Each structure stands twice: as C-alpha cells, then as structure tokens.
Amino acid sequence: MSASFHGRDLFAPIAVRLATGDAPAAIAAQAHTLRYSEWPDDLAEIVYVDRYGNAMTGLRGQVVATSTRLSIGGKVLAHADTFSAVPRGAAFWYVNSNGLVEIAVNQGRADRELGLAIGTTVTVTS
Numbered sequence: 001m002s003a004s005f006h007g008r009d010l011f012a013p014i015a016v017r018l019a020t021g022d023a024p025a026a027i028a029a030q031a032h033t034l035r036y037s038e039w040p041d042d043l044a045e046i047v048y049v050d051r052y053g054n055a056m057t058g059l060r061g062q063v064v065a066t067s068t069r070l071s072i073g074g075k076v077l078a079h080a081d082t083f084s085a086v087p088r089g090a091a092f093w094y095v096n097s098n099g100l101v102e103i104a105v106n107q108g109r110a111d112r113e114l115g116l117a118i119g120t121t122v123t124v125t126s
Helices: 006-019 110-114
Strands: 043-049 055-060 070-072 075-077 091-095 100-105
Touching (some): 055 110, 070 100, 075 091, 091 110, 100 110
Antiparallel strands (some): 043 055, 070 075, 091 100
16 A cells, blocks of 8 residues: 555555445455466566656565665656655656555656656665
C-alpha cells in the first residue's frame, strides 16, 4: 500500500467488496503474491511513465533500503515517503502502490526534468 493513497489502495476496494456482499472474513483472507518464474527479480530501469511524468522502475521497493541513493538522469536522488516531504521542484524516489521504486518531482514532471523515458537505466549508488 502506498504512503498517501489509502482511500484508493485500502478503503475503496474494501467498501466495494462489502457493498457487493463479501463477508468481512473473506476480505481479511491472506493475499498471495503473483509471480511468474520468467520474471526477473528486479529491473534497474524505467518501465513505465505515467501521465504526470512519474517514472516507475522495475526495482522492488522491499529490497531497496530507504537510505539508498539512486542515480538517474544525471542526478542522485534520496528517498521520501510522500511528495510533500521534499521541497517543490525536488526530485526523489519513493515506493509506489505497486511496491516498485518510482522517480518523481514534487509539483513537476520527472520525465521532463530528468530526461527519463522507458529503458533509462537506474543506478543504485549507496
């Protein structure tokens, strides 16, 4: 679950399931991770750019420590939990609602400001 979209990631899906008749016990059931054997563990590059210019990587957030710096687009980026945790115009990385590392700029477009596109390499620097 993302750090800032609880309404979308948690509350709305549960409300829909309850409204359509699912029992609360069914909702609380353990989720299973979807994984295919041919998928790589991690892909250190941009795999998707959304309409806001945020750039999703193929790096799993659970294996990248929050103290880690990422090098991309000629800049070294630190982690932040939310957009508001950094100044306006600052680039940073966070773990998105898919559990993947994503590159963003607070009130800006990471794709334009850092020159990012699908396939751009991400380097873990520390």
